[in-house]
Amino acid sequence: MTLKEKFRVLTEGAKYDVSCSSSGSSRGPQKGKIGLTNVGGVCHSFTADGRCISLLKVLMTNNCIYDCKYCVNRTSADVPRAMLMPEELCEIVMGFYERNYIEGLFLSSAVFRDPDYTMELLLRTVTLLRKKYRFGGYIHMKAIPGASPELIEQAAEIVDRMSMNIELPTSTSLKLLAPQKKKEAITTPMRQLSDLYDEQKNAPSRSRTLIPAGQTTQMIVGATPDPDGVIIRLSEGLYRKFAMKRVYYSAYVPMGDPSLLPLTPPNLLRENRLYQADWLLRFYGFEANELVPVNYNLPSDIDPKSDWALRNMDKFPVEVNDAPYETLLRVPGIGVKNAWRIREARKYTRLDIDDLKRMRVVLKRAKNFLTVNGKFYGGSLNTDVIHSLLVMPEYQKAPSEQLRLFPEESPTLAAAHRNRLLSESAHESLTGEF
Amino acid sequence: MIRYTYDGTFDGFLSVVFYIYEKKLPPSSIIPDGEYQTDFFSETVFVPTDISKAMRVENSLTSKIGNIGFGQIISAFSCGFEPENKDLKIFDFIRLVLRVGGDACKMYHLHTVSDFYSLVLKTDKEAQHMQGFLRFKSLSNGILAAEYSPDNDITHFLTSYFSRRNSENKFIIRDTIREVYGLYNGSEWTVVPGTPQLSSVFEDLVYSEKELVFRDLWQQYYDTVSIASRRNERQRTQFMPRRYWKYLTEIVI
Numbered sequence: 223m224t225l226k227e228k229f230r231v232l233t234e235g236a237k238y239d240v241s242c243s244s245s246g247s248s249r250g251p252q253k254g255k256i257g258l259t260n261v262g263g264v265c266h267s268f269t270a271d272g273r274c275i276s277l278l279k280v281l282m283t284n285n286c287i288y289d290c291k292y293c294v295n296r297t298s299a300d301v302p303r304a305m306l307m308p309e310e311l312c313e314i315v316m317g318f319y320e321r322n323y324i325e326g327l328f329l330s331s332a333v334f335r336d337p338d339y340t341m342e343l344l345l346r347t348v349t350l351l352r353k354k355y356r357f358g359g360y361i362h363m364k365a366i367p368g369a370s371p372e373l374i375e376q377a378a379e380i381v382d383r384m385s386m387n388i389e390l391p392t393s394t395s396l397k398l399l400a401p402q403k404k405k406e407a408i409t410t411p412m413r414q415l416s417d418l419y420d421e422q423k424n425a426p427s428r429s430r431t432l433i434p435a436g437q438t439t440q441m442i443v444g445a446t447p448d449p450d451g452v453i454i455r456l457s458e459g460l461y462r463k464f465a466m467k468r469v470y471y472s473a474y475v476p477m478g479d480p481s482l483l484p485l486t487p488p489n490l491l492r493e494n495r496l497y498q499a500d501w502l503l504r505f506y507g508f509e510a511n512e513l514v515p516v517n518y519n520l521p522s523d524i525d526p527k528s529d530w531a532l533r534n535m536d537k538f539p540v541e542v543n544d545a546p547y548e549t550l551l552r553v554p555g556i557g558v559k560n561a562w563r564i565r566e567a568r569k570y571t572r573l574d575i576d577d578l579k580r581m582r583v584v585l586k587r588a589k590n591f592l593t594v595n596g597k598f599y600g601g602s603l604n605t606d607v608i609h610s611l612l613v614m615p616e617y618q619k620a621p622s623e624q625l626r627l628f629p630e631e632s633p634t635l636a637a638a639h640r641n642r643l644l645s646e647s648a649h650e651s652l653t654g655e656f
Numbered sequence: 657m658i659r660y661t662y663d664g665t666f667d668g669f670l671s672v673v674f675y676i677y678e679k680k681l682p683p684s685s686i687i688p689d690g691e692y693q694t695d696f697f698s699e700t701v702f703v704p705t706d707i708s709k710a711m712r713v714e715n716s717l718t719s720k721i722g723n724i725g726f727g728q729i730i731s732a733f734s735c736g737f738e739p740e741n742k743d744l745k746i747f748d749f750i751r752l753v754l755r756v757g758g759d760a761c762k763m764y765h766l767h768t769v770s771d772f773y774s775l776v777l778k779t780d781k782e783a784q785h786m787q788g789f790l791r792f793k794s795l796s797n798g799i800l801a802a803e804y805s806p807d808n809d810i811t812h813f814l815t816s817y818f819s820r821r822n823s824e825n826k827f828i829i830r831d832t833i834r835e836v837y838g839l840y841n842g843s844e845w846t847v848v849p850g851t852p853q854l855s856s857v858f859e860d861l862v863y864s865e866k867e868l869v870f871r872d873l874w875q876q877y878y879d880t881v882s883i884a885s886r887r888n889e890r891q892r893t894q895f896m897p898r899r900y901w902k903y904l905t906e907i908v909i
């Protein structure tokens with residue numbers, strides 16, 4: 223097999239892991255190293271399916287001893303098998319990085335021979351990349367379920383982020399579809415990574431040496447009957463107990479064992495609703511209990527925040543000038559940025575409807591839940607009427623999981639320009655008008 | 657009311673601000689010299705660039721709105737939209753800052769502030785995009801070369817950024833709209849106006865041998881990593897507008 227062909231096979235095997243983010247780590251340029259990391263992450267391209275390419279996502283090998291029914295790389299699947307040599311992979315990463323195709327590497331692998339053997343192979347590759355190739359960019363590495371804690375800790379010292387995929391939200395599903403994987407093989411390293419991450423939690427992000435960008439995980443949605451209520455509660459637990467940075471949801475793409483798995487195409491709307499609910503847990507102060515009962519799915523016709531608001535109409539409308547920040551966050555149509563702007567701007571004036579428009583607050587939905595300086599601009603307070611107004615043809619509007627709704631920090635031009643100005647002109651003392 | 661002109665540089669603009677405050681003569685417009693026809697009905701004053709005065713304005717602003725706020729003023733100035741009104745809008749914002757201090761940055765409900773931030777946003781958004789979308793090609797002489805056609809004047813930002821990101825490679829970035837070039841020699845960077853010698857670099861590009869190998873692997877990667885059953889053209893163009901595609905190695909048009 224040519225290098226190009228191997229690379230194709232191993233890209234093919236890696237692409238169903240939806241995580242591609244390069245965020246969470248901010249490492250400036252270091253002497254003798256090539257590359258840096260940006261805390262908000264950088265998207266380098268978007269694929270025909272509309273997803274961000276940030277990292278080179280590839281498997282070391284797709285040769286697997288396991289037979290997880292949902293997976294394209296399972297032993298029983300009839301696909302070509304390949305393996306990359308560590309040097310080959312490093313060359314590609316460096317070549318791609320200097321051309322600005324990518325922000326770094328997301329290295330994963332099928333389980334080849336045994337978990338420790340595979341983990342060592344990954345570890346050898348990222349060590350080579352950091353030491354010999356002096357790569358200072360982003361590395362996300364998959365932890366192999368069942369690998370020994372020593373290897374996991376060694377990897378955590380080298381890479382920016384690690385992930386262990388839960389894939390299936392209940393042990394019943396796991397037993398059925400991934401019989402060789404034990405739940406503990408996933409949760410033990412997760413616990414270990416979260417402890418490692420916690421140990422240095424209070425250190426400033428720049429001086430963290432162990433997985434500065436934390437850990438993430440992924441769940442497949444729609445391969446099993448597990449409802450959203452179960453999934454969202456699991457996510458909530460992962461955020462709270464394992465200091466998880468992100469939980470990714472991946473609508474099942476039919477490629478697994480057809481005798482045990484659905485043949486229907488992915489339900490992207492459901493995936494999107496889960497992401498919305500996930501944002502509400504992480505940034506809006508909601509609890510899973512408020513969003514959906516355990517045995518139910520999220521509604522598909524309206525977003526989970528609107529759904530919650532409609533079930534709690536007794537709490538609305540709220541006055542934009544007086545409602546606490548936490549309450550503003552719960553108004554449908556008002557995002558974190560808007561709530562923050564409102565909170566700041568109302569310190570200087572009592573906001574009216576024109577002020578809100580200038581602040582680019584989209585009132586289409588929000589107006590049904592707000593009074594603005596005492597006035598209600600919505601059409602009705604009747605739940606059914608509002609419900610019908612909030613239904614949107616969202617299927618096509620579904621934002622991808624990579625959509626950076628809340629960039630953690632956007633780089634401003636300040637640093638660059640200032641350097642230029644300072645180097646060109648001497649500092650002058652402050653005199654006169656200025 | 658006076659119409660001010662200057663040499664079009666950022667320091668020139670700050671010199672105008674200084675001049676206005678010194679003479680206490682408010683502007684009807686502020687426009688780079690030679691960009692627009694003379695208006696016979698108002699007095700025009702050309703303000704020469706004075707770095708030390710510009711620095712005083714900068715220091716004063718920085719003390720009120722910090723480095724981030726000052727960076728936003730530079731972003732707004734680099735914005736390629738609304739060339740006739742841009743400088744005046746930035747001046748209005750500066751005037752507000754000098755009057756009320758750092759709070760100005762949070763008075764989102766005011767026209768002055770929202771107009772100012774819409775300029776900032778346009779520039780920063782494109783700069784952020786190009787951090788990812790700029791593509792370098794390696795030439796046979798070992799230099800990396802990138803071309804792009806940005807809406808805003810962001811080459812200094814990108815040159816500075818890539819000098820840190822790619823600190824060991826010499827590179828050249830060409831803004832084809834403004835014909836300005838960002839250069840990095842392996843230790844220092846600068847941005848200069850185009851010369852025939854610089855533009856010739858891009859006329860007969862001789863690629864390194866490896867360039868074609870990596871391009872081929874990258875194009876294959878781009879096509880393979882997309883999931884066919886999830887094709888979503890709308891979303892792709894929403895996040896990666898078509899006007900950027902021309903320079904993307906992975907997209908073969």
Ligand code: SF4
Nearest residue numbers: 286288290293296332
């Ligand atoms: S262990 Fe399971 S999920 Fe992982 S590659 Fe092998 S078959 Fe796929």
